[in-house]
Amino acid sequence: MIRPPDNEMNTMSERLYIGIDLGTYQSTVMSSEGVMTTIETVVGKPKDPVARNFLGRDVVFGEDAIKHRLACNLFRPLEHGVAQDDEENLSAAKAFVTHLIENCDPEEYDEVLGVICSPSHISFTDKTNLVSILRGLVNGIMVVSEPFAVAFGLDQIAGSIVVDIGAGTTDIARIYGTFPTDEDQVTIEEAGDWLDHRLMDLINKKYAGAQLTQSMVRRWKEEGSYVSDDSHEFMVDLSVDGKKQNVDIGDLVRLACNELVPYIVEGVKNIVAGADPEYQSVLRNNIILAGGGSLIEGLADRVAQHLADIGDVTVWCAEDPVVRVADGALKLASAMPDEMYTSIE
Template sequence: MLTRDIGIDLGTANVLIHVKGKGIVLNEPSVVAIDSKSNKVLTVGHEARRMVGRTPGNIEAIRPLKDGVIADFDITEAMLRYFLQKIGVKGLFTSPRILICCPANITSVERKAIIEAAEKSGGKKVALQEEPKVAAVGAGMDISQPSGNMVVDIGGGTTDIAVLSMNDIVTASSIKMAGDKFDYAIGNYIKNQYKLVIGDRTAEDVKMNIATVYPQGRQEQMDIRGRDMVSGLPRTITIHSEEIYTALAEPVSNIVMASKSVLERTPPELSADIIDRGIILTGGGALLHGLDKLLSDELKVPVLIAEDPMACVANGTGMMLENWDNYIN
């Protein structure tokens, strides 16, 4: 039996796995439910995510990745092992070659932890690639030519911004400001304005359904439920898109500033290419309403959303697996 090559987008919010020749075979939340008394893993992925904030004291729903890097090594290893067994790529006598993605600018210790977790979960040979580079390939950008390509990859834990040329990163920045921080900002705003405590899932629903980061970009409203901080009882309120625009102003401005900083450090010839080609937005955060228009206004460059932004990194690993020797040393 031939060794299977697999690509893993090990995200703070979701894990996507691409098997060479099959495409994306798994897309599940990066959540593990464990019994804190016995330290036993109960379930992983979708089932575990349904338990977040809804379990008795002895069951913990844990997200083992924080800000794009491993926060809990053992649970990350257990999660990867579970997913690899689920998709059945590990045979009796064979182990897959794994291409795994990491944020740009992470430390050598963090890199080693990711490689070690993948090896311990069953990988024969593990290679690491920076997320913005893989996202650019997955978005259909030709980064092999001597011309400038810019990608802004907004995930759950980090936003990776990079200018690429000749199959490599020219300038890059990675900031811990992404989907999770958007959810936190929404929850915090509602807590301060309405004295209502809402869960992470509710904040995420608000972000996906009525949020906008562009002035007058969306005029919608939504009923949300939570716990009243004064009475301690359940309460329902109605919130509007304009309020979420206010709540997200600060985290989004950090992404704009980081993007400006990368452009300022880019050689002028490559900057000229970016004006022609535009900037590509990838990752789940690319779907945040009005973000493409806001970045275009602020950076004075066309900004386009990739065709399937959430799958760009996983698709990119698939393309790199096809050309393992070209991309992976």
């Protein structure tokens, strides 16, 4: 049972609030004590006893796992922000989330309450897995959609459309002063990972024999992504059949990023069309882009151009978009009454 934070039973110093954004590529936790940590959502387990002795640990996370990936079996246990439904990945997810939350020193507090953010549509199995992963780490949880957390953190819940472009999914929701329903939200698969694979395909097609990994392509995307009618030069070192080449992939980056725009626009149009007609103008004029994908240069203007046929629109990008979800989750955690939390002790 969640204990009320009154003077007789609890004080604020004995209760810790945390906001968590569990992402496919990276995850962020923020606490009411000022802790903020972002870790790549990857778990590494040593391949054999030699690797175990070399690493000195049974499991490594984030950058350490990537650094020692040849000595480890790697797991990316959070698919679209929720745990994959098999024992091995659930175990890896539990280890990862434990490591993430330990950054907040939860053992120093009598009670830990957390707001966990998920994609807009999450199944019963997904919620069950989340509870299983978090049991023993927090006393109570509340699961909210990523777009709502963004809007709450930005004080934009009075009327907005939030487009959260993550790695695994793009989540779009209309927000109008209350928790959004399933009908207020849409999740599409075209997001950061989709863009990585599209760019990889384009590079392989242009440079036959190119030796690529998704992490290489992701890094290039993060460094040089843009939408435009004109190509910008973007030179990278590429290994083709084992030979180093310095090539320009600027036109391919532009093409891949431009291809993402129609999916976002279609999702926003559907969200607008499903709203109360007297409220549609308010929503159209407060469209917020967040998540790592919102860092694509020129994206807000391009989305606005493609939405012009539905009326006047205003599209803007949130500052520090990668941490907006966790920030909103933390603000929500301390603002909600205890009865909004589900006890998982």
